[in-house]
Amino acid sequence: MNIVLKKCVLREWRWEDKDSLIKNADNIKVARMVKDRFPYPYDETAADNWLKIATHDFPQTNFAIVIKDQAVGGISFESQGDIFRRSAEIGYWLGEDYWNKGVMTEAVKAITAFAFQNFDLCRLYAGVFATNPASVRVLEKSGYIFEGRLRKSITKFGQTIDQLLFAKVL
Numbered sequence: 001m002n003i004v005l006k007k008c009v010l011r012e013w014r015w016e017d018k019d020s021l022i023k024n025a026d027n028i029k030v031a032r033m034v035k036d037r038f039p040y041p042y043d044e045t046a047a048d049n050w051l052k053i054a055t056h057d058f059p060q061t062n063f064a065i066v067i068k069d070q071a072v073g074g075i076s077f078e079s080q081g082d083i084f085r086r087s088a089e090i091g092y093w094l095g096e097d098y099w100n101k102g103v104m105t106e107a108v109k110a111i112t113a114f115a116f117q118n119f120d121l122c123r124l125y126a127g128v129f130a131t132n133p134a135s136v137r138v139l140e141k142s143g144y145i146f147e148g149r150l151r152k153s154i155t156k157f158g159q160t161i162d163q164l165l166f167a168k169v170l
């Protein structure tokens with residue numbers, strides 16, 4: 001599944017993305033804003049572990065963000081199951097070289113539309129670290145609404161901080 005946008009293409013992950021994945025993901029400025037399951041350092045083993053999963057993604061909910069044929073980031077959504085089955089968490093990251101050019105706003109808008117159109121979802125949400133104003137802006141620009149501050153809900157790299165909950169509902 002390819003979603004062709006103005007600034008990037010969203011497509012399935014491929015094994016040939018490995019080098020560009022490591023190059024863009026192995027960055028403390030990326031790692032510090034995401035869950036621990038996104039490894040740091042992001043080495044060859046990390047890339048192998050991810051691509052083993054992501055290259056068998058069906059139905060497709062994980063997308064590589066591709067610019068000039070290079071996978072420079074990722075975006076995904078994950079249905080929460082059980083009574084939360086119509087809710088999905090959206091997550092995303094982008095290589096630092098590509099920040100502040102509107103790429104993620106374009107990607108979040110597109111994946112939000114894709115998720116609502118193709119899955120039985122009525123809620124997409126993101127929990128942003130309170131220390132991440134850029135991600136807050138991405139969500140605001142993509143039509144997500146601030147729902148609340150989950151105080152001291154995140155512990156990352158030894159610091160316990162608040163999480164800002166944003167959601168878009170149908």
Ligand SMILES: CC(C)(COP(=O)(O)OP(=O)(O)OC[C@H]1O[C@@H](n2cnc3c(N)ncnc32)[C@H](O)[C@@H]1OP(=O)(O)O)[C@@H](O)C(=O)NCCC(=O)NCCS
Nearest residue numbers: 030033092093094099100101102103104105133134135137
């Ligand atoms: C957060 C992230 C996804 C943003 O991607 P991006 O492609 O640079 O986002 P965009 O260019 O679409 O929008 C960024 C917005 O944040 C703003 N911004 C950037 N740094 C900022 C800061 N320190 N304070 C306030 N606003 C900031 C930009 O000005 C822009 O807003 P504008 O269009 O109103 O000027 C990217 O920085 C990233 O991958 N960071 C590391 C991983 C991460 O944070 N993932 C999200 C976890 S919830």
